[in-house]
Amino acid sequence: MRFDGKVVVVTGAGGGFGEGIAKRFAEYGAKIVALDLRGAEAERVASEIGGDAIGLAVDVTSSADMARAASEAQAKFGGVDILVNNAGYTHKNKPMLEIDEADFDRVFATNVKSIYLGAVHFVPLIKARGKGAMVNIASTAGIRPRPGLTWYNGSKGAAITLTKSMAAELAPDRIRVNAINPVMGETGMLQALLPGEDSAEVRAKIIATIPLGRMSRPSDIAYATTFLASDEAELITGACLEVDGGRCI
Numbered sequence: 001m002r003f004d005g006k007v008v009v010v011t012g013a014g015g016g017f018g019e020g021i022a023k024r025f026a027e028y029g030a031k032i033v034a035l036d037l038r039g040a041e042a043e044r045v046a047s048e049i050g051g052d053a054i055g056l057a058v059d060v061t062s063s064a065d066m067a068r069a070a071s072e073a074q075a076k077f078g079g080v081d082i083l084v085n086n087a088g089y090t091h092k093n094k095p096m097l098e099i100d101e102a103d104f105d106r107v108f109a110t111n112v113k114s115i116y117l118g119a120v121h122f123v124p125l126i127k128a129r130g131k132g133a134m135v136n137i138a139s140t141a142g143i144r145p146r147p148g149l150t151w152y153n154g155s156k157g158a159a160i161t162l163t164k165s166m167a168a169e170l171a172p173d174r175i176r177v178n179a180i181n182p183v184m185g186e187t188g189m190l191q192a193l194l195p196g197e198d199s200a201e202v203r204a205k206i207i208a209t210i211p212l213g214r215m216s217r218p219s220d221i222a223y224a225t226t227f228l229a230s231d232e233a234e235l236i237t238g239a240c241l242e243v244d245g246g247r248c249i
Contacts, residue, residue: 001230003030007077008229009069009122010034011060011114012087014041016187017137020218021084021225023049028226033073033080035060035087060087060114061106063121070121080125082229085115085159086137096150104151111155115162123175131174133229136163137221138179140244156181160240167238176237178228183244185216211246 008025012018014036022032022045032053036042039057046055054076058065073080089110091103115136126132141149142156160179167177184206207213224243227233242248 001028001226001232003028003082003226003230005029005031006081007031007033007073007079008082008084009073009080009118010084010086011058011118012036013045013055014038017182017185017218017221018084018086019045020222021086022053024219024222024226025082025229026050026053030082031077033069033077035069037087060085060117061109063117066114066117066121070125073122074125079129080122081129081132083118083122083126083132083134084137084225084229085118085134087114088137088139090149090152093148095148099151107151107155108158111152112158112162115159119166123170126175127173132176134166134170134175134177135225135228136160136177136179137225138163138181138240140181140183140242140248143181143240143242144248163240164238171237176228176233178233178236178238179240180221180224180228181240181242181244181248182216182221183210183242183247185218185221187218209247210244211249214245216243216245 008030010018010022013022013034022034026032026049032049034042034045034055035058037059042055046053056069058069091099136159138159139156141153142160145153163177163179220243
């Protein structure tokens with residue numbers, strides 16, 4: 001599985017799943033455009049990857065920022081082949097009526113509007129290549145919702161539905177669109193997702209619901225993402241792959 005000469009844009013690449021995804025694509029020969037609200041972290045990841053990577057401070061909920069990122073990717077690498085919509089945000093795990101409007105808006109802007117803006121600004125560049133791929137990082141929350149994360153669950157359900165609809169619409173352009181549904185992972189969002197404070201006891205309760213006995217790691221999501229974006233998966237589109245240790249069985 002190789003991505004030599006391919007240009008891959010990864011949102012939320014300054015840490016967690018996104019950093020793992022960006023670095024895995026780079027290991028397979030891709031050129032990386034790492035986007036993150038935390039510009040210093042995006043630049044750090046790009047620096048660690050090396051010369052065929054750039055890191056940009058980008059707010060994925062801003063059309064102007066996403067347009068600038070597309071322009072810089074075009075200027076630096078001559079186009080884009082693959083877009084990974086990884087950037088995400090969650091409200092704290094608590095009753096749905098305790099989530100304020102500002103948090104609700106941020107969840108949907110980051111998890112849903114960003115997919116729209118990614119399509120608006122990057123799909124034309126991918127079309128120009130003649131074929132390409134998009135991978136949306138959704139969540140098991142979108143298919144097995146649980147109390148406490150209601151509005152987050154809804155945003156990830158939207159990401160899954162969007163994935164299937166985009167796959168159907170973009171198939172004539174030879175652009176495949178798939179999604180990954182990670183189980184709760186060891187990332188910066190873990191504290192907000194947990195029901196209560198982060199502790200060995202709370203983690204043990206979560207892990208007890210995962211048949212394979214552990215949370216997801218950036219490497220798990222990176223391997224699945226690179227596969228779905230690869231030529232080896234050329235007949236796979238509209239799929240939503242659970243990377244969840246059996247959580248959704």
